[in-house]
Amino acid sequence: xxxxxxxxxxxxxxxxxxxxxxxxxxxxxxxxxxxxxxxxxxxxxxxxxxxxxxxxxxxxxxxxxxxxxxxxxxxxxxxxxxxxxxxxxxxxxxxxxxxxxxxxxxxxxxxxxxxxxxxxxxxxxxxxxxxxxxxxxxxxxxxxxxxxxxxxxxxxxxxxxxxxxxxxxxxxxxxxxxxxxxxxxxxxxxxxxxxxxxxxxxxxxxxxxxxxxxxxxxxxxxxxxxxxxxxxxxxxxxxxxxxxxxxxxxxxxxxxxxxxxxxxxxxxxxxxxxxxxxxxxx
Numbered sequence: 160x161x162x163x164x165x166x167x168x169x170x171x172x173x174x175x176x177x178x179x180x181x182x183x184x185x186x187x188x189x190x191x192x193x194x195x196x197x198x199x200x201x202x203x204x205x206x207x208x209x210x211x212x213x214x215x216x217x218x219x220x221x222x223x224x225x226x227x228x229x230x231x232x233x234x235x236x237x238x239x240x241x242x243x244x245x246x247x248x249x250x251x252x253x254x255x256x257x258x259x260x261x262x263x264x265x266x267x268x269x270x271x272x273x274x275x276x277x278x279x280x281x282x283x284x285x286x287x288x289x290x291x292x293x294x295x296x297x298x299x300x301x302x303x304x305x306x307x308x309x310x311x312x313x314x315x316x317x318x319x320x321x322x323x324x325x326x327x328x329x330x331x332x333x334x335x336x337x338x339x340x341x342x343x344x345x346x347x348x349x350x351x352x353x354x355x356x357x358x359x360x361x362x363x364x365x366x367x368x369x370x371x372x373x374x375x376x377x378x379x380x381x382x383x384x385x386x387x388x389x390x391x392x393x394x395x396x397x398x399x400x401x402x403x404x405x406x407x408x409x410x411x412x413x414x415x416x417x418x419x420x421x422x423x424x425x426x427x428x429x430x431x432x433x434x435x436x437x438x439x440x441x
Contacts, residue, residue: 160246161257164239165192171264172226174215182215193261197285211272211280212292213264225264225295234295235262237304241347242289245308248346248428249315258289258314260307265294275391275405277354279303283310284317305343305351312339312431319432330375332383334435337412341420341427355409367407368414375441387412415439 167189174185183204187194190203199206204215213222229235238260246254265272265279272278272294279293279302289310293303316335340356359367371386385393387408390400419430419438430438 160254162239162242162246162260163257164235164260165262166235167262168226168229168235171213172223172230175222175226179216179218186215190261190263192259193285193288193290196259196288207263208266210292211265211269211276213266221267222264228300229264229295232295232300234300234303238262238291238307241304241308242311245311245342245346246315248342249312249431251428252315252319252432254315254318255287257287258311259287260289260291262303262307263290263292265292267294267296271391271395277358279306279353281306281310283313284322289314302351302353305347306353308343308346308351309339309353312342316431320434324380326378327380327383328375328435329371329377329383329386330439331435332380332387333371333375333408333412334415334438335412336387336409337414337416338427338431340409340413341416342431345427353409355406356413357410359404359407359410363404364407364410367403368411370401370403371408371411375439376436 170189174182174189177185186204186207190207194203208214213219242258242260267273272280272292278296278299279291281289281291283289289307291303291306291310293299293306295303313335316338320331322331337356340352343351343353374382374386385398385401386403389403389405389407391405393400416427416430416438419425420427
């Protein structure tokens with residue numbers, strides 16, 4: 160697979176050196192390629208801000224410093240190298256010929272980004288595209304490439320396992336997140352994993368596990384994020400919370416995947432093409 164990693168670090172630095180009134184149009188231009196591939200209602204500037212992206216309506220001296228850190232660490236190079244390793248590890252599965260990758264800097268004052276998602280997240284479900292957003296503080300900058308691998312795993316899995324928005328189940332979404340984190344661990348070690356699968360423990364985990372397993376076969380993509388991302392995200396999106404702790408689906412998904420790995424002796428890479436209904440005994 161060929162990875163096309165857009166040089167957004169340079170582009171964002173150029174954007175932030177423009178007069179404030181020109182920055183929204185600069186952001187629209189920056190995001191135009193992914194916007195054309197993933198239709199979204201509304202102005203992309205508002206969508207970007209709501210999603211925790213850096214602000215284009217206010218000056219912030221931290222932004223250019225952060226971009227300098229990203230450039231010095233060659234984070235985009237790290238992303239390409241880690242994705243190449245991941246593609247090789249999943250070489251037995253069908254993959255697209257190419258994948259475009261877009262990294263966008265986050266907003267360190269966005270409480271949801273920093274406290275709920277751990278400072279970074281990604282999206283890998285759009286055909287031909289992979290998107291990662293992060294505020295590159297000391298704890299996050301070294302994990303951005305691993306987040307890209309997590310999202311790439313989704314891309315490969317759902318090239319080989321059906322994801323129909325009308326029929327995808329809660330179980331498939333939860334297990335998909337668990338597999339993606341387990342794959343990062345298998346490829347690069349536990350220190351490369353995101354914080355999401357360790358955020359929920361104890362009684363909150365037990366309650367989330369119970370509710371996810373009870374609704375494991377519930378169909379429809381409009382249902383599944385509530386079980387993966389938890390109540391804060393649902394409230395943020397104006398949707399119905401299900402009484403599930405934030406990001407609990409990652410912890411439950413990883414627990415289910417680890418049980419499968421222990422029972423079968425399979426690797427995560429070899430398990431990637433197995434639908435959740437077959438991977439989790441019911």
